[in-house]
Amino acid sequence: MTNETVAALIARSNRLGSDPKNTNYAGGNTSAKGTETDPVTGEPVELLWVKGSGGDLGTLTEQGLAVLRLDRLRALQNVYPGVEREDEMVAAFDYTLHGKGGAAPSIDTAMHGLVDAAHVDHLHPDSGIAIATAADGEELTKTIFGGRVVWVPWRRPGFQLGLDIAAIKQANPDAIGTILGGHGITAWGDTSEEAEANSLWLIQTAADYIAEHGRPEPFGARIPANEPLDPAERRAKAAALAPTLRGLASTDKPQVGSFTDAEVVLDFLASEEHVRLGALGTSCPDHFLRTKVKPLILDLPADASIEDSIARLTELHEQYRAEYTAYYEKYATPESPAMRGADPAIVLIPGVGMFSYGKDKQTARVAGEFYINAINVMRGAEAISSYAPIPESEKFRIEYWALEEAKLQRLPKPKSHAGRIALVTGAASGIGKAIATRLAAEGACVVIADLDLGKARAAAAQLGGTDVAIGVAANVTSESDIQAGIQEALLQFGGLDLIVNNAGLSISKPLLETTEADWDLQHDVMAKGSFLVSKAAAKVLIEQGLGGDIVYISSKNSVFAGPNNIAYSATKADQAHQVRLLAAELGDHGVKVNGINPDGVVRGSGIFAGGWGAKRAAVYGVPEEELGKYYAQRTLLKREVLPENVANAVAVLTSADLDHTTGLHIPVDAGVAAAFLR
Template sequence: MTNPTAAELIARSNRLGADPRNTNYAGGNTSAKGVETDPVTGEPVELLWVKGSGGDLGTLTEQGLAVLRLDRLRAMVDTYPGVEREDEMVAAFDYALHGKGGAAPSIDTAMHGLVDAAHVDHLHPDSGIAIATAADGPELTERIFGDQVVWVPWRRPGFQLGLDIAEIKAANPQAVGCILGGHGITAWGDTSDEAERNSLWIIDTAAAYLAEHGASEPFGAVVPGYESLPPAERRAKAAALAPTIRGLASVDKPQVGHFTDSDVVLEFLSREKLAPLAALGTSCPDHFLRTKVRPLVLDLPADASIEASVARLKELHAEYRADYAAYYERYATPAAVPEPVEGSPASTSSASESGSSASTSSASEGGSPAMRGADPAIVLVPGVGMFSFGKDKQTARVAGEFYVNAINVMRGAESVSTYAPISDEEKFRIEYWALEEAKLARMPRPKSHATRVALVTGAASGIGKAIATRLAAEGACVVIADLDLEKAQAAAAELGSSDVAIGVAANVTDAAQVQAAIDEAVLAFGGLDLIVNNAGLSLSKPLLETTEADWDLQHDVMAKGSFLVSKAAARVLIDQGMGGDIVYISSKNSVFAGPNNIAYSATKADQAHQVRLLAVELGEYGVRVNGVNPDGVVRGSGIFASGWGANRAATYGVPEEKLGEFYAQRTILKREVLPEHVANAVYVLTGPELSHTTGLHVPVDAGVAAAFLR
């Protein structure tokens, strides 16, 4: 049963986290102190419940709370070795856990445990950070809040910051909270309601001051030519640039993308202070850990051509990587290598003689983690919008949200003062913090298709839906394209939120609709990596009954449709420069001559040869093209349900409900083929195990000797 104090804390946290004006996603933390009976001693014990590492206030549950004994946490003050070794205190928190302890304690645990208040909130509101990043932040804090809120100079989160705030709270009994320079706010109260009221009062009072006293044009005047393009033109240009931008953001590690063209972003991109403010970077640690130290900004007007924009983006990307490498080299600390003991092997031979270097020696200690990557996480294109990137769609989206927070912060600070974020050196100390590195090391191993964006045609049912489901389960972002938009969206919703899958309408016989679906895909996830040509239909008729319209319809949907989808997708894959996969769901009928299906089998043979042709043509771009030849997939099949099943059953003289069993009995393995079996083949073909395979057709037919490939 949840402790009443913890339950109250969770409710407060959820309310605060539900409003983006209070804090960003997964940002900030809250706590409550209370008493429980120790199940070992039977005596009352003072406990601290605090949001654990990596949790989100808006969705916090009991499992997301860390639970610590206050007596042991407070005792750490006496053993604290000083600010130079404060990181060691995080490991010490484990020795203060109560029972199983709940979630892992965060770096801010000391702030909550040491401040003498029953309830504490630490939040990242845009209005509060605007004051925290203003050049005259201390004076503004006093002017806005009087003595009820105290200024705390910037200090990296940790045990020492907890001590500092505890001391400030003790020295200022009238205060209800503080502004943390460059960072955010902290508030407290004797009750949960009081802490929440104080937090909201600080946030609202800061926002009201900025609204009343802020300059009307804090970002300066509009720069002619940098105004936002009309919506349709804006999104068309964004879709055209997205593959190139994603490729640039993925040089060191593949990334998923997100596009934002909100009014907040477009206004910032149109103003004269864009370049100097963007160069200063973000300030709140939660922000720049996801947005990187600063964005890449295209320095061309909104009407610049696609070709000119692409060329300039590539130049700016090279400069960005060089600047980031210089930033890393400027602040990175080398690993310490102990002096060799006289007479030891190390003292009598050089590193090169012993076959190892000092930097990789097992004896080396400390030092900054290796540079994680020099590509931008945020790319700003005037007149168009913002592209943000991350290891998955949610991370990419949140990075964009955080940069919007940063824009709001810069607007607020510039409206009443001058924006003055923490220094690059301090940013580096957090970005390459050993504790941050340890958190990254604890993350689960990514799934086989993580960071990959897949578009599957005809995916609202049957084989296509099974493929989309399998790819999503393996970590891919999936675009379900189907003739029926409503069904496509419903199928996507079954896979998860729009961070996992989206549904789009696509008549694959129409080049404009195909291009629109591709554009939706790249705007949703940044680009494309994996295309499955699955859309199809069949009319089972003998030659003399097959009409010209029958022939054209089947060839339009499967042969022409696959061609149009592959052509539009290939442009994206080539512009990205990240390789990719195209898979054709062909058929056993592409190589087997069966009765009464001339139009279907002929178009499947067309698809099969497209695989070979495109494998040869696209190989130089690292794009693999393979095919799957299913047979007898009756259950869940849209083709069979639309009349093909009844016709084939009549052809073979069996009841339609027995058709699957009939197909199974004529195979070598005597097994029925299901949509999931085709999905398995697509998974293997597009996974890491067959990285050197292209131009292959994989039979998924339970064994049909007459269809063996020769």
């Protein structure tokens, strides 16, 4: 049962964390102190509830809180070995936990426990960090807040910072909070309501001061050549650059991308100071841990050609990697973790927008959001002073902190398709939907392409939010539709890795009743459609240089001659040979091309529900509702083939376990001897 103190803490956290002006995603932490009965002694025990490591305030639940005994936490001051060994105190938190302790305590736990206030908030608001990163931040803090808010010089988060803030509060009884140099804010109160009010007052007071006293153009004069392109033009250019950019950003390890052409980004890149400020990098630890110390910025005008932009980005990427390596080698010690990768996490294209990269879509998107936070911080600091982030040496101490490395090592092992981006055609129902569902479950980002946009979006929504899947409209017989769908994939996820040609239909008629229109329709959708999708996707895969997979959902009918099925079976044979042809052609680019040959999949099939089932049932002389059983009984295993069986084959075929397999057709037919491959 949740007590009133914890309930108030959760509600306050959710309110503060849901407003981006207060703090960024997964940034900051909140706490409350209170009393409960110790189940062992029956005596009252004073506890600290504080947001645990890795949580997000906006979505915090009670399970995300660490619970510690306050007396034991504060007693750690007696064994504190000093700032040079303060990291040892994190392990010591385990000895202060109450019961099972809840979530793992974060590095900021000491700040919340040692400060003599019942409720404490530590947040990363853009307005507060603007003051914290201003060159004269200490003087500005006095000017803006008087004695109510006290300046704390930069110190890496940890036990000593908690001691510092506790001492400041004790020495300044009228203070309600602090500005943490280069970092963020901390505020407190005797009640949950008072702490929240003090946090919001501090944030709004800083924002009001910047608005009232700031220079009108803190980023300097506009650069006419960098003004934003028209929306359609900049999105088209972003999509054209996306495959190359993703390949560059994935030099060390595969990355998923995210694109934004938000006004704040375009405005920053159209101003003359963006190069100087970009080179200074971000300051708040939460920012640069996700954005890296600085972005890669294309130094060409907005209307530069795609060819020139790609050539220059390739050069700048080499320079970036060299500079990052030099940064690592300059500050690394024998105890430092190995360099994690030298590729940029943020790429800025004047007139176009920003690409951000991470191990998955959420990580990539959040990295971009953090860089927008950083732009806002730079604007505020430059408006009233000059932007002065923490030194590179301190950034390195955070980025390659042993505690940060330990947190990374605790992450679960990635799923088989983590970091991969899949496009599945005809995926709003049946086999395609099952494939999309399985790939998403294995960690892939999925683009569900279907004739019916509403159904495509509904199917995508069932897989999760847009960090997991999106739905796009695509008639596979239309080259422009396919290009538009792939452009959406590139802008949403940064690239493509895995394409499943699944879209199809069937008309069951004997030869003499099959019309030219019947023939053309089936060949247009499956033979031509697969060709057009594969062609457009292969261009992306080749430009990325990361290899990839193209899978055709063909049919046992591609090798088995059944009655009254001339058009469908002929086009499936066409698809089957496309697999062999493309496997031979794309192998040099590391692209695998394989096929799946299912038997009739009745359950959940849009094709069978659309009349094909009734016609096939009539051919075999069985009731339509028993067609699946009929198909099963003619197989060697006597099993009905379901959409999930086909999806399983796609997942295995595109996993690392079969990374040496191309040009193969896998039967998923429960054993149809007449369809054995020869």
